[in-house]
Amino acid sequence: MTRELPCPSCGQLVMCRVSADKELSEQEEKELALSVCSCPAGKRRRAEQAQIAEAQDNINMLCGEGAEENNMTPIENQDVHNILNKGAELVAKGEIFDLTMKVSGGGTVKISTGPKGQIKVKRTVGFSEQLEANQKI
Numbered sequence: 001m002t003r004e005l006p007c008p009s010c011g012q013l014v015m016c017r018v019s020a021d022k023e024l025s026e027q028e029e030k031e032l033a034l035s036v037c038s039c040p041a042g043k044r045r046r047a048e049q050a051q052i053a054e055a056q057d058n059i060n061m062l063c064g065e066g067a068e069e070n071n072m073t074p075i076e077n078q079d080v081h082n083i084l085n086k087g088a089e090l091v092a093k094g095e096i097f098d099l100t101m102k103v104s105g106g107g108t109v110k111i112s113t114g115p116k117g118q119i120k121v122k123r124t125v126g127f128s129e130q131l132e133a134n135q136k137i
């Protein structure tokens with residue numbers, strides 16, 4: 001179903017797709033409206049989400065299913081992936097500047113930002129591989 005919700009940035013009502021059986025908190029409603037609104041803040045939010053998604057794909061390429069293509073062993077522990085994925089989000093939002101994790105038997109994974117606003121994911125296991133998600137605006 002759809003609902004009209006006000007964008008927290010520009011105030012205009014925007015059509016949002018919502019699940020009928022899940023009640024959204026006020027914060028979730030604001031997030032949802034902003035993520036679909038056509039105003040500059042909405043565009044920035046979507047760009048940020050796209051960059052986070054690319055950075056998380058890169059984490060998967062270096063630490064998850066894609067690791068073997070880079071001659072690295074996938075990190076099995078899902079909690080480690082959860083922290084890395086959350087780290088990419090916090091780095092993208094500027095809440096933290098970087099996150100470095102020394103993984104038991106899995107080398108070092110570092111998530112950081114570059115001078116052009118890109119999010120860098122680097123894994124070192126004797127040798128290093130680095131992938132970057134560029135800023136979308």
Ligand SMILES: [Zn+2]
Pocket residue numbers: 007008009010011012034037038039040041042
């Ligand atoms: Zn808006």
